[in-house]
Amino acid sequence: MRIGELSERTGTSRRLLRYYEEQGLIAAARGANGYRDYDERFVDRVLQIRGLLDAGLPTRIIKQILPCLDQPRTIYFRDATPEMIATLRRERDRMTGHIECLTRNRDAIAEYLDAVLDYDRAPAPDAV
Amino acid sequence: MRIGELSERTGTSRRLLRYYEEQGLIAAARGANGYRDYDERFVDRVLQIRGLLDAGLPTRIIKQILPCLDQPRTIYFRDATPEMIATLRRERDRMTGHIECLTRNRDAIAEYLDAVLDYDRAPAPDAV
DNA sequence: TTTGACCTTCACATCAATGTGAAGGTTCGA
DNA sequence: TCGAACCTTCACATTGATGTGAAGGTCAAA
Numbered sequence: 001m002r003i004g005e006l007s008e009r010t011g012t013s014r015r016l017l018r019y020y021e022e023q024g025l026i027a028a029a030r031g032a033n034g035y036r037d038y039d040e041r042f043v044d045r046v047l048q049i050r051g052l053l054d055a056g057l058p059t060r061i062i063k064q065i066l067p068c069l070d071q072p073r074t075i076y077f078r079d080a081t082p083e084m085i086a087t088l089r090r091e092r093d094r095m096t097g098h099i100e101c102l103t104r105n106r107d108a109i110a111e112y113l114d115a116v117l118d119y120d121r122a123p124a125p126d127a128v
Numbered sequence: 129m130r131i132g133e134l135s136e137r138t139g140t141s142r143r144l145l146r147y148y149e150e151q152g153l154i155a156a157a158r159g160a161n162g163y164r165d166y167d168e169r170f171v172d173r174v175l176q177i178r179g180l181l182d183a184g185l186p187t188r189i190i191k192q193i194l195p196c197l198d199q200p201r202t203i204y205f206r207d208a209t210p211e212m213i214a215t216l217r218r219e220r221d222r223m224t225g226h227i228e229c230l231t232r233n234r235d236a237i238a239e240y241l242d243a244v245l246d247y248d249r250a251p252a253p254d255a256v
Numbered sequence: 257t258t259t260g261a262c263c264t265t266c267a268c269a270t271c272a273a274t275g276t277g278a279a280g281g282t283t284c285g286a
Numbered sequence: 287t288c289g290a291a292c293c294t295t296c297a298c299a300t301t302g303a304t305g306t307g308a309a310g311g312t313c314a315a316a
Contacts, residue, residue: 105183112197161311
């Protein structure tokens with residue numbers, strides 16, 4: 001598929017797809033005319049990149065850990081340098097902390113929202 | 129406390145603290161000499177801002193929902209406009225999706241890491 | 257009273273993620 | 287064969303979160 005279709009299927013602008021390629025996150029094949037040519041797997045790949053980006057990882061880290069996340073699972077032991085392992089550990093822990101923080105704040109928002117909605121349903125006479 | 133101390137206690141640069149104030153996220157009192165004067169509650173407040181920022185919320189949204197997250201819990205029913213409720217719902221759901229995505233990727237990284245560490249402990253002869 | 261460590265504002269710089277548009281090639285159907 | 291709808295690269299613009307530095311005020315201790 002060409003870039004337009006991938007763009008539509010992933011909700012990602014063409015510009016961004018080219019940017020991700022420029023950053024080394026994806027590598028499209030090229031047709032004889034120079035057009036990028038993507039296969040099915042790129043749909044998930046792009047969605048995954050968006051997710052990681054949204055999770056706050058910068059492209060340079062995503063580039064590092066993306067190969068580890070391939071489906072079907074392939075373990076690239078060659079890549080398992082001490083630095084790589086350290087990066088993975090660091091990101092895993094960072095993400096865990098991130099998840100906790102996010103969960104706390106999400107819960108606080110949800111709690112507040114529920115309280116407000118409860119109030120709307122049965123307002124107490126002495127509430128503000 | 130002055131900005132330097134708050135900066136150290138929150139691990140946030142003075143520049144950023146001023147920026148958050150400029151964005152309306154925090155409002156410091158001023159001493160006679162013009163210096164910002166923060167009380168204890170700002171420590172948690174700044175940490176919370178960092179958390180939300182790290183969660184991907186932009187400052188303009190944080191500004192909106194921050195009052196709802198105050199400890200001790202105070203429900204500002206006056207602020208419960210339909211728009212506010214919609215924003216809260218939207219952000220709550222966005223954050224939930226975010227948490228799920230993050231968790232999936234974190235687990236994938238953790239899984240890969242464990243596999244690599246297992247391999248290091250007892251390498252199979254036919255693995256790459 | 258001077259020095260150093262604070263603080264202030266202002267403003268320009270940077271970085272990543274994006275938008276946007278120009279200038280031009282390709283493909284395909286009317 | 288023409289036009290629409292793709293594609294290409296290049297490059298400048300913008301936005302949000304930050305860094306950095308200048309120019310200057312405040313304050314405490316030597």
